[in-house]
Amino acid sequence: MDGLISFFASHHAIRAETVLKRHGHAARLVPGPRELSPNCGVALRFEFARRDEVLPLLAIHRVRIDGVHEYRPRTDGWEAAPR
Template identity: 60%
Template sequence: MAATLDGLITFFASHHAIRADKVLRDAGFATELASGPKELSPNCGTALRFELSRTDDALAVLADRHVQVDEVHPYVPRTDAWDRSGSPVRRAKRLWGRRS
């Protein structure tokens, strides 16, 4: 069964993301480099998708290998529900407010 990459790790710099990808893959994790949402991390444009259920294990491996991590987030794919502010909720409120 394919891994569900439902977690997102953000970093302070792209070289940390690239190194984390290699370190976690070598440790047997399923990962995928992705664009880092600026709403979550304005420091770096690269993030790493991984299995959110394995957060503790992944962070332990990264700490052991001295890879700096910014934060861990659930991965939410962007859809047309996102507005320019990056918030699907704001856009929905605007749309619902227009109904009579």
């Protein structure tokens, strides 16, 4: 899973995981990389290629997200993806 969503609060991270799994998407909660968001401890890994389905799904369920990021190994870290 090469996509990562950061959140303002873990409440929304857990809800995001529940919503995505319920709709058949791969999702896994991980410790949030500090360089991305200081807001809460957890972030959600997902399939970046499916972001056009995933992000509207979260919006419909009123899950608040902080940012969406893509992992690109060559740049040695996470990069913010255009929303």
